[in-house]
Amino acid sequence: MRIEKVHIKGFRNYDDAVVEFGEKTLVFGPNDSGKTNLLYALRVLFDPNLSAKDFELTASDFNCATNPERVEITATLCDIHEKCLVSVFGGKLKDGRTDISYVCERDGNYAFFAGNEIDGVERVQSRFYIKHLVLEYVDSTRDAARFLKRSQAALLEAARNVRNEDDAHDDEASIRGIQDSLESLNKGISGLHYIADALKSVNDEMVRISALNEGREARLVAGNTDAGKLLDNLQLAYLSDDAPLTFGGEGRSNQLFFSTWLSQRSIRKPVEKVSIVVIEEPEAHLHPQQQRALAKYLSGCIDGQVILTTHSPQVVEQFTSDALVMTGSEGKPTCSGSDLVGEIEALGYRLNPIVAEVFFSRGVFLVEGPSEVVFFRALAEAVGVDLNRENLSILSVDGVGFKPYVFCCKALGIPWVLRTDNDVFKVPKREQYRLAGVMRAYNIAESLGLDSVEPLWSAVKESLVWNGGPAVPVEIVAAVKGLRDALEHAGIFLSDRDLEYDLIASDLRGVLVSYYDAEDSEELYDAMTARKAERMYAFIGKNADELGCLAESGFCEPLSMLKRLVSASPHDD
Structure with missing residues (x-):
């Protein structure tokens, strides 16, 4: 048996949400996004430690945005084959499935219902199943x-x-x-x-x-x-x-708490009881390596359905789950289901604690490499964008493979922008060059189904390859301007050439010339791109205060857009 999904209406920060669960489910999301509220909804139905008084909800338990007259919590159970459950649910089962509902009115009157999708549900005498179907809850404030x-x-x-x-x-x-x-x-x-x-x-x-x-x-x-x-x-x-x-x-x-608790469960093993294990934030007080070890341990040592919440990127990386739930903050919907799992799995080897930080972010700025991360973090601070306060992340994709990260953010409902180099590559075996960066940016837009970009692409795609040297002809620069504007409107920003070249052409040039002791542009570019991440880190360490001169430049446009996207999200009261 397992909980397949829960439908929550009007309860706390949940207006009308359906959350899907698997055998091993990982629930994550930023603070105040509803992780504990989701678990409490399940506890109302299945936790034997809640009393009748806990079922009489107060005004603060009703969704303040929609002000509903009633709260409804319905869990759909599937794969019910255990004899004790088949016996206790009886005619309320159909093909191993049943629904259990809790309804509470504004005046505090509440009732429980049970039944199936075909025959319907009927009111029942409280939680008649609780001796045989229980939720074992381990809270985050465990002593x-x-x-x-x-x-x-x-x-x-x-x-x-x-x-x-x-x-x-x-x-x-x-x-x-x-x-x-x-x-x-x-x-x-x-x-x-x-x-x-x-x-x-x-x-x-x-x-x-x-x-x-x-x-x-x-x-x-x-x-x-x-x-x-x-x-x-x-x-x-x-x-x-x-x-x-x-x-x-x-x-x-x-x-030791988890070891003792799991040992108790293992020794007792009641034969007439089915348990759903719910654990809040198992990573408490553990350093990263031990967080990963505990997450891996909990993935494999608990039989039956497990639902685990976390704030830890290390746990996200290591907990082996077949279902993911991202609780929505600031009015965003809660995400769950197979599509979300598929997009996360597509990250594959790329998933690590740094990438997993995205799961807890309000917005993400994707860049190509570590030198961009160093620069844009410093730039954000210099122009008054507090990334930590705003809960924004700048993430390196370590190359130009943006698509898995973009799709992951899209599946999670997290606003994103990206900045990629406007690379010029030589066409193999020909004396021709092409605007590879523009092509890359368009491919991302195309994969997202941005129809508004398509006519602009059709008008310029034949002109993105030219004869001669690597310098981009002026007419091609002019031709792609409309396409670049449309891409930026979608959050896909192109440099003029790359980060270092663009900085040399900016108001920061004088600072760069002084620091690198190189007046000639090509010499300066060579100095900046030799071990460029190390050089950028050292430069920022000495000159972070000078970046304010770029406040009105194109470098700040991705940051400004990300802030707009995040602030445009609907907010809960």
Whole structure:
């Protein structure tokens, strides 16, 4: 059994959204985009720890933008073959499917419904299925220390109950041996002269206080003198070369939390219960390598349906999911389903924590390489665009393969712009050259189905190849201006030639000449493009304050457009 989808209407930041789930689902998105609200909608239907009071929603639970009269949450369950669920749902099943709904009115009255797509749904007596179908929820504010203290006894008791007779008999013999060892240990301690002397006066005073204390004595003992009680009060410790480690580190406590929790699930394994596991932000307090390790671990060690939320690019990279959900912020719709998975998978080897940062961004500026990233980050700061505050990302595609990144942003509903070099390439085996950059930009537009660009392309495509040297003829520059304007309107920006050439031709030229000590344009270009990422980083380190002179130049147009695209998105109240 698994949850196939959930339809949420009027609940918190969800006006009317359908979210699809898989066997292993990863939910991501920026802050305040509704990840926790999505999980709470599922908890209303399936979390046994919620009480009747939790079902009486307050005014703040109703979507403030649409102000609905009711909240509706409907989960569609599929692949229901477990005997306990088939029995409990009975006639409400059809082909292994059923719907469960929760409806709450403004006055707080609520009801649950169940049924199937063919026969319809009917009102039912609360959550009649909750003993057999439960959601195990691990929240982001989990208290690892309290959980470990609470779970230790349960973990030991569960393991004790699943022993076979031989193991239980062996344990009883071992406990008797431990008891004998304890008694011997405590006798040895009492025989130490300084301990005996210290307690003699205590015992003498006890006798003087009451005759009932005669024949008894106070002793210093190592722990509990009863082996059974000693075992019931063990303290969980983590050892390194037999030396106990203090659980002061939140990261290690987080790892131990999941290890203990998963062990409990593994030992108990109730046969008449189906669980859906929901985990919020497992990466808490872990450094990147351990975040990746935990994400990979959680991908494979939990049977059944798992829904996991995250803010971590490392988790996005490593969690093996067959479904993705990106919660929408600022009025954008929540994205899920096979199309989204397909576009993410198309990134293939390109997906890494830097690329995964895009999933949490409000807008993305795609550039060719690291030198562009260094320059445009510095330029943004110089002209007053705070990328971190605006939650914008500048991402290198490490070449000219923009399409997978563009399609990914489009699938996620994330505004994007790009800037690519206006390369001039020689035609093989001919004394001809072509505007490869313009062709590349058009191919991106064509793949996006931008019909407005097509007539402009048809008018100029025959003139993009010319005889002679690499210098672009003036008439070709004029001919493609209309096409370039249309491409920029779509967010596809072309340099005049490339970043370094354009900078040499800009108001920054004097600063470049002084820094590189090269007056001639070609010498200056050669100096800038030799190990260009390193050179750009060093130059920006010394001259970041000088970039303000480019505030009104074409360099800022992609940044300005991205800000407009992001601010034009509808906002929630």
